[in-house]
Amino acid sequence: MRRRELLKYLSMLPAGGFITPYVDGNRLLWLDKERRGRELFKELGVRTFINAAGTYTAMTGSLMRPEVLEAINYSATDFCMLDELQDKVGEKIASLVHAESAVVTAGCFSAMTLGLAGILTGLDEEKAIQLPHLMGTDMKSEVICQKGHEIVYTHALKNTGCKIVMVETREELEQTINERTALMFFLNVQADKGSIMHEEWVSIAKKHGVPTMIDIAADVPPVSNLWKFHEMGFDLVCVSGGKAIRGPQSAGLLMGKKNFIQAARLHMPPRGFNIGRGMKVNKEEILGMYVALEKFINLDHQQEWNLQQAQIDLIATAAQAVEGVTTEVKVPPLGNVTPTLYIHWNAEKVKISGKELQQRLRNGTPSIEVGGAEDTSLILTAWMLKPGQEKVVAKRLREELSTAV
Numbered sequence: 001m002r003r004r005e006l007l008k009y010l011s012m013l014p015a016g017g018f019i020t021p022y023v024d025g026n027r028l029l030w031l032d033k034e035r036r037g038r039e040l041f042k043e044l045g046v047r048t049f050i051n052a053a054g055t056y057t058a059m060t061g062s063l064m065r066p067e068v069l070e071a072i073n074y075s076a077t078d079f080c081m082l083d084e085l086q087d088k089v090g091e092k093i094a095s096l097v098h099a100e101s102a103v104v105t106a107g108c109f110s111a112m113t114l115g116l117a118g119i120l121t122g123l124d125e126e127k128a129i130q131l132p133h134l135m136g137t138d139m140k141s142e143v144i145c146q147k148g149h150e151i152v153y154t155h156a157l158k159n160t161g162c163k164i165v166m167v168e169t170r171e172e173l174e175q176t177i178n179e180r181t182a183l184m185f186f187l188n189v190q191a192d193k194g195s196i197m198h199e200e201w202v203s204i205a206k207k208h209g210v211p212t213m214i215d216i217a218a219d220v221p222p223v224s225n226l227w228k229f230h231e232m233g234f235d236l237v238c239v240s241g242g243k244a245i246r247g248p249q250s251a252g253l254l255m256g257k258k259n260f261i262q263a264a265r266l267h268m269p270p271r272g273f274n275i276g277r278g279m280k281v282n283k284e285e286i287l288g289m290y291v292a293l294e295k296f297i298n299l300d301h302q303q304e305w306n307l308q309q310a311q312i313d314l315i316a317t318a319a320q321a322v323e324g325v326t327t328e329v330k331v332p333p334l335g336n337v338t339p340t341l342y343i344h345w346n347a348e349k350v351k352i353s354g355k356e357l358q359q360r361l362r363n364g365t366p367s368i369e370v371g372g373a374e375d376t377s378l379i380l381t382a383w384m385l386k387p388g389q390e391k392v393v394a395k396r397l398r399e400e401l402s403t404a405v
């Protein structure tokens with residue numbers, strides 16, 4: 001956190017209040033005095049680390065910004081009606097992302113399940129009660145997806161009871177659409193692995209009157225992806241809250257057409273006759289998500305990019321200083337769009353495997369996680385680094401690479 005921002009926070013504190021800010025790296029937490037300093041990770045013996053990998057669920061995603069933690073702590077001290085909060089926050093979020101409507105879900109995966117559940121049932125409670133058992137009902141039961149778009153997360157769609165039907169070509173798609181087709185699903189991050197691109201997918205769906213959904217879970221930045229797909233005509237757009245947006249890791253957004261979002265709400269808590277009762281988001285997460293989104297949209301994205309680029313350059317320069325090491329920066333075009341550093345080395349000169357180097361960085365002090373390792377290469381990103389941690393990563397990498405020469 002910048003000093004200027006910190007001062008702003010300090011000035012907002014009630015004089016002599018119980019709450020004091022606790023600054024740790026770029027985290028700022030509001031905690032009472034007695035609790036401040038309780039180091040739970042240490043108490044439990046849980047390893048923490050510098051994240052030079054990215055927004056991985058296994059690594060707990062991303063770190064929430066101070067404003068988000070503030071919203072969470074603020075909302076923890078009062079009750080409100082869950083539906084009223086979702087209504088009001090949903091309206092604000094919808095206007096931020098240029099959608100008709102929006103709702104905070106328990107992640108992108110749950111947004112996919114709930115969005116499809118709403119499409120299947122509309123506002124019919126009797127139908128909602130029947131899910132995921134579609135057989136013998138008059139509900140639709142098939143989702144069409146391009147073969148190149150199938151990843152583990154399509155399970156979110158199967159949770160409704162639907163089956164996924166794969167297609168490869170436009171002809172196949174048009175033959176596959178039938179009266180059981182509930183949805184045409186598109187996975188943005190693998191758009192280039194299918195033969196039908198976004199606009200064509202939407203136009204075929206519209207021609208046949210089939211709803212469309214796009215998964216853009218990890219595909220911001222660019223920030224414009226938050227509105228681009230509504231404008232393109234997708235009925236529902238699903239995104240993760242706890243990746244680059246840095247909201248709660250257990251939150252996400254379902255955005256799009258009002259009738260579908262309303263229907264999706266039928267499957268969400270506080271209602272409990274549905275498949276979504278376990279996908280609860282509480283008031284803290286809802287408000288945390290809202291504030292994270294607002295903050296993310298208003299960021300100076302060019303400045304964020306330049307910062308990541310500079311951090312990556314510093315790490316690359318340190319690694320390259322070791323003889324036999326070369327580096328390359330690539331930017332994935334569709335998702336996880338951040339400067340991504342590939343460090344390669346000549347196995348004759350630098351005698352260490354990628355996996356071993358990864359392990360040494362993990363076991364070192366401080367512990368560092370990288371994004372991947374091959375025989376003679378390592379992948380890392382800077383977007384989850386706190387300012388200054390790039391220096392530590394650069395130093396540790398150079399040490400380990402030089403030791404292996």
Ligand SMILES: *Cc1c(COP(=O)(O)O)cnc(C)c1O
Pocket residue numbers: 057106107108109110153189215216217218239240241242251252
């Ligand atoms: C991360 C991810 C998901 C799941 O998102 P959560 O917010 O963790 O539920 C779904 N689809 C894709 C492509 C993802 O990368």
